[in-house]
Amino acid sequence: MVSKVYIIDDDDISIYLTSLVLEEAGFAHEICAYTSADDALADLPLTAHAPLPDVILLDLNMPVKSGWDFLDTLRPHEEALKGKLDVFILTSSIAVSDKDQSQAYPLVRGFLHKPLDEESLAYISRARNGRA
Amino acid sequence: MPDYNYIQEVNTQYTFMKVNFTPSEELTLTPDFYSSIVRHGSELITVLNGEGNYKYVSDSISTEMGYMPEDLLGTPVLDLVHPEDRPTLRGELFKLLYGAEKQISLPPFRYKAKNGKWHWLSCVSTSMLDNPHVRGIVTNSRDITSKMEALRQKRESQAYYKALFFNNPDLVFTLTINGQVEACNDAVVAIAGYTREDFPESHFGDFVLPEYRVETFEAFNKALAGQSCTFETCIRHHNGTKRHLSATLVPVVLEGRVLAVQCIAKDSTNEKEAGLLVKAQAQKLHNILESMMEGFFALDRAWRYSFGNTVFANFLGRSLDDLMHRNIWEEYPYLIDTQFQQKCFEVAKTKKASQFDEYFPKINTILRMTLSPFADGILVSFVDITEQLAAQEELRKLSLVASKTTNGVIITNNQLEIEWVNEAFSNVTGYTLEEVAGMRPSDFLANSDIDPRELAWVREQLAMGVPMRKEMLSHKKNGEMIWADVTISPIANDKGQIEKHVYIHTDITERKLDQEQLLKTTEHLYHQNQDLQQFNYIVSHNLRAPVANLIGLSSVLQKLDPNSARFMQGVQNLETCARRLDDVISDLNKILAVRSANLQAAHEMVSLSEVAIEVVHSLQHLLNLSGGRVVLNLKEDDLLFANRAYIYSILHNLVSNAIKYKSAHCDLLIELNSVRIKNSLQLSIKDNGSGMDLEVVKPHLFQLYKRFHSGPDGKGIGLYLVKMQMNAIGGEIEVESKPEQGTTFTLYFKHAAYGQ
Numbered sequence: 001m002v003s004k005v006y007i008i009d010d011d012d013i014s015i016y017l018t019s020l021v022l023e024e025a026g027f028a029h030e031i032c033a034y035t036s037a038d039d040a041l042a043d044l045p046l047t048a049h050a051p052l053p054d055v056i057l058l059d060l061n062m063p064v065k066s067g068w069d070f071l072d073t074l075r076p077h078e079e080a081l082k083g084k085l086d087v088f089i090l091t092s093s094i095a096v097s098d099k100d101q102s103q104a105y106p107l108v109r110g111f112l113h114k115p116l117d118e119e120s121l122a123y124i125s126r127a128r129n130g131r132a
Numbered sequence: 133m134p135d136y137n138y139i140q141e142v143n144t145q146y147t148f149m150k151v152n153f154t155p156s157e158e159l160t161l162t163p164d165f166y167s168s169i170v171r172h173g174s175e176l177i178t179v180l181n182g183e184g185n186y187k188y189v190s191d192s193i194s195t196e197m198g199y200m201p202e203d204l205l206g207t208p209v210l211d212l213v214h215p216e217d218r219p220t221l222r223g224e225l226f227k228l229l230y231g232a233e234k235q236i237s238l239p240p241f242r243y244k245a246k247n248g249k250w251h252w253l254s255c256v257s258t259s260m261l262d263n264p265h266v267r268g269i270v271t272n273s274r275d276i277t278s279k280m281e282a283l284r285q286k287r288e289s290q291a292y293y294k295a296l297f298f299n300n301p302d303l304v305f306t307l308t309i310n311g312q313v314e315a316c317n318d319a320v321v322a323i324a325g326y327t328r329e330d331f332p333e334s335h336f337g338d339f340v341l342p343e344y345r346v347e348t349f350e351a352f353n354k355a356l357a358g359q360s361c362t363f364e365t366c367i368r369h370h371n372g373t374k375r376h377l378s379a380t381l382v383p384v385v386l387e388g389r390v391l392a393v394q395c396i397a398k399d400s401t402n403e404k405e406a407g408l409l410v411k412a413q414a415q416k417l418h419n420i421l422e423s424m425m426e427g428f429f430a431l432d433r434a435w436r437y438s439f440g441n442t443v444f445a446n447f448l449g450r451s452l453d454d455l456m457h458r459n460i461w462e463e464y465p466y467l468i469d470t471q472f473q474q475k476c477f478e479v480a481k482t483k484k485a486s487q488f489d490e491y492f493p494k495i496n497t498i499l500r501m502t503l504s505p506f507a508d509g510i511l512v513s514f515v516d517i518t519e520q521l522a523a524q525e526e527l528r529k530l531s532l533v534a535s536k537t538t539n540g541v542i543i544t545n546n547q548l549e550i551e552w553v554n555e556a557f558s559n560v561t562g563y564t565l566e567e568v569a570g571m572r573p574s575d576f577l578a579n580s581d582i583d584p585r586e587l588a589w590v591r592e593q594l595a596m597g598v599p600m601r602k603e604m605l606s607h608k609k610n611g612e613m614i615w616a617d618v619t620i621s622p623i624a625n626d627k628g629q630i631e632k633h634v635y636i637h638t639d640i641t642e643r644k645l646d647q648e649q650l651l652k653t654t655e656h657l658y659h660q661n662q663d664l665q666q667f668n669y670i671v672s673h674n675l676r677a678p679v680a681n682l683i684g685l686s687s688v689l690q691k692l693d694p695n696s697a698r699f700m701q702g703v704q705n706l707e708t709c710a711r712r713l714d715d716v717i718s719d720l721n722k723i724l725a726v727r728s729a730n731l732q733a734a735h736e737m738v739s740l741s742e743v744a745i746e747v748v749h750s751l752q753h754l755l756n757l758s759g760g761r762v763v764l765n766l767k768e769d770d771l772l773f774a775n776r777a778y779i780y781s782i783l784h785n786l787v788s789n790a791i792k793y794k795s796a797h798c799d800l801l802i803e804l805n806s807v808r809i810k811n812s813l814q815l816s817i818k819d820n821g822s823g824m825d826l827e828v829v830k831p832h833l834f835q836l837y838k839r840f841h842s843g844p845d846g847k848g849i850g851l852y853l854v855k856m857q858m859n860a861i862g863g864e865i866e867v868e869s870k871p872e873q874g875t876t877f878t879l880y881f882k883h884a885a886y887g888q
Contacts, residue, residue: 011677013705017684020698024691061673063838063848092677095668114677115684 001026002054002128007033008040008070009059009090014114018057018090019022021116027124028055037062046077055124056088057116060098065090071105078106088112088124176253176275179268182261184208184225196275198246214242214250222427228259228269235259240276252280301762303377303397309356310392311335323399325370335397339367341374348379355381355393364400376404425515431476432509435460449518466494472501479503479510489517540616540637546630548572548591560639562609573635579613582717590620597622603640615644666836667720675720677719678713685709719849723836726778735861737774739767740815744804747783754791760788760800770806771811778857783817785850785879790819795872813881820874826867827880833867 005028009015015033022031031054034040045052060067067089074081086109089102099111109127111122171191179188185208189201204212213221221241227233235258242250254276255328297304297319303324305316313331321328324339326597341347344365360382367375379397383390421441429440437455445452461468471490479486492499498521501514534541541556544550549572551757553565561577566577574587582604590600599621606616615638623632685706692699741764748755748762755762758772772779787802794800798820807814824833832838834855838848858865862882869875 011681013681013685014677014711016701016705017681017688020688020702021684024688061677091673091674092680094676095672098672114680115687116686117684 004030004053006053006056010062028094056087060091118121176273212244219240252277309392317813341366355383376401426513428513429466436686542635577606615641677707738772740770762802765805774861786817818876823871824869
């Protein structure tokens with residue numbers, strides 16, 4: 001069980017659904033949901049020594065700042081965050097190009113399709129354990 | 133010729149006396165004694181009477197002259213004297229006969245012997261006419277023939293010598309064994325320019341030029357050693373000029389000793405100079421022939437090479453020495469039966485020069501040959517014109533290409549003034565050479581809207597020798613426009629200066645139209661492709677998102693207690709999702725409707741102000757809610773020929789956007805202004821809303837499902853539809869915006885319908 005999960009998604013229903021699945025599975029102690037990338041970035045303790053979220057579930061297609069913009073903002077901190085924070089893309093997109101693009105970001109540990117289900121959660125665990 | 137008869141006559145007047153011999157008393161000088169002495173003495177003694185006839189002749193006459201004394205007695209003495217000597221002798225006899233002289237030594241005279249030979253006699257005659265014993269003239273004669281002969285010979289040699297020495301036209305002089313000039317003839321004086329007085333003191337070496345001295349002294353020493361020799365030398369004339377001499381030194385030897393050296397020299401200056409001149413002229417001629425670009429050779433009458441220049445030798449690849457005196461037909465049998473041979477024979481016969489070109493297959497060469505007759509044979513000069521002819525042929529072909537090609541060709545001078553155009557150019561543009569000669573192509577071909585700076589730049593490039601290629605619109609003579617691909621190549625001369633420009637003017641109107649068609653097709657395809665991509669995006673994101681939620685929700689709901697609050701919330705969300713899915717599907721329908729309808733959409737006369745009022749009316753409740761206001765500055769005749777539904781949709785979208793994104797700091801004001809520009813209408817929709825940072829959003833502004841505001845409103849389809857609809861009715865849309873300063877959308881309707 002991880003201690004903290006961020007959900008970043010502009011779709012309220014998607015947040016509701018994802019949170020519900022995580023809660024039902026008892027995946028994390030704490031679930032934080034953000035409807036925009038900027039909100040999530042504002043909460044992310046990049047410079048302070050406060051604990052980071054273990055997992056971020058990131059939607060791609062969002063207005064103003066997309067999932068990609070969020071990842072680009074983290075670029076300068078990649079080295080510091082690597083190993084401490086795992087990003088999993090959670091998108092409704094079934095476009096292959098999106099999956100390819102995500103591999104350019106070392107923080108991204110996996111690419112998941114909505115809706116989040118138990119199988120996806122198992123994948124997240126495996127990915128995290130595999131590294132540990 | 134002495135008068136013999138006269139002598140005869142004179143002779144008859146003489147009376148010769150007989151010698152009276154008185155014997156000596158002491159020596160018993162008897163008449164016999166005297167008679168014996170006289171008779172038998174070796175000396176010839178004769179006595180003549182007063183008429184000059186022999187009265188007595190001593191016996192010695194027979195040994196001396198072959199006569200018997202009795203043969204001569206009574207004959208006149210002068211008969212046997214040489215006619216040439218007779219007058220002198222007669223004179224002397226007269227002197228004796230008439231007592232002028234008692235005794236006379238007669239000058240030597242010739243006396244005819246019996247055998248006819250002349251003998252020289254030296255006589256002393258004494259008149260003894262008074263002596264009664266003698267009564268005659270006694271003459272003692274001695275035969276001095278041999279002495280006289282010797283004397284004559286000596287005189288003769290002297291005359292020869294004198295002739296040889298003094299009258300010789302060549303230089304003759306005598307040198308002492310010390311080398312001094314002892315005597316010289318006039319020729320020496322004339323040729324050396326010194327007087328005789330200058331010589332005796334001088335050594336011959338003083339006159340010889342230094343560079344000839346060694347050889348000259350050698351020759352002199354040889355002569356001193358008794359050996360004559362001939363050599364060439366050169367002396368300095370009194371006036372300083374040179375005289376070339378061809379000299380022979382001959383030692384004068386007497387009794388084994390060299391007394392002097394005789395020199396005979398010939399002035400060879402003229403020959404020498406002539407020789408040098410000939411040599412120089414020959415050299416000059418040689419130089420001329422060598423400097424000729426043409427090959428040159430001479431054939432003698434037997435068709436043998438007698439001369440050739442280097443060009444000729446190089447042409448054959450043989451040395452001249454090797455070729456000389458060889459027969460041309462034997463050396464080069466391939467020349468037999470050629471036009472060349474035929475012409476050679478002809479020129480030799482007619483003595484008339486001939487020029488012709490001939491191809492020699494054996495050496496694959498075309499020669500232009502000139503045959504000229506001369507005294508000793510034929511002169512042949514030739515030039516290899518193979519390349520020249522090939523170049524001419526190429527030129528001919530090129531000009532054929534240039535004149536027959538379907539591309540227009542223009543040739544200009546370096547000022548870009550036309551010198552020549554081909555037929556094709558005239559056919560395409562309608563301009564003939566006469567009409568355009570001297571003009572610059574740009575003056576009548578170029579489109580008037582071409583930038584003069586560009587034209588200047590092109591000319592500058594051409595002047596620098598840079599070739600140009602450009603597609604440009606050209607005027608035809610009849611005013612039509614054609615698209616032309618124009619290639620301009622500067623042509624430089626050997627010195628790198630631009631002399632001409634060659635324009636290749638190709639009519640590419642058809643290609644250009646095809647190209648435009650292709651461009652349109654490509655654009656259409658591009659849009660189609662973009663639409664497909666958009667559709668793909670819609671499917672993968674916007675259509676898939678609600679579907680994913682539906683799947684997720686339905687699976688979650690199964691696990692929830694149907695009576696729980698969570699379950700109820702899930703069901704509500706399920707409904708929301710289904711609605712969103714429906715929205716997306718209806719959006720797609722709208723898009724597809726515009727797409728498929730496009731130009732086929734029914735166009736009608738649309739009054740902009742009417743539609744605007746309708747739109748404002750439909751949005752009135754939203755305006756009221758936000759406290760917004762719309763100002764319409766439109767005119768009655770703002771009419772468009774367009775699809776009314778699109779115009780409505782466009783205005784509705786833009787006005788509702790303005791309402792959606794109003795500023796939080798001030799009341800919303802929306803202004804619609806129309807401006808008429810020629811036949812097009814420009815409509816601006818200006819608000820004072822929250823605005824956008826165009827730098828960030830512009831690339832995506834009119835794209836489908838791109839949203840720039842977070843929050844519940846807006847799906848990102850409105851502006852996409854506006855753009856599509858504007859395009860469908862032939863218009864453009866532009867946007868200006870700044871954050872918190874409002875946004876202005878400007879619509880350009882190309883097909884306004886003023887006056888229709």
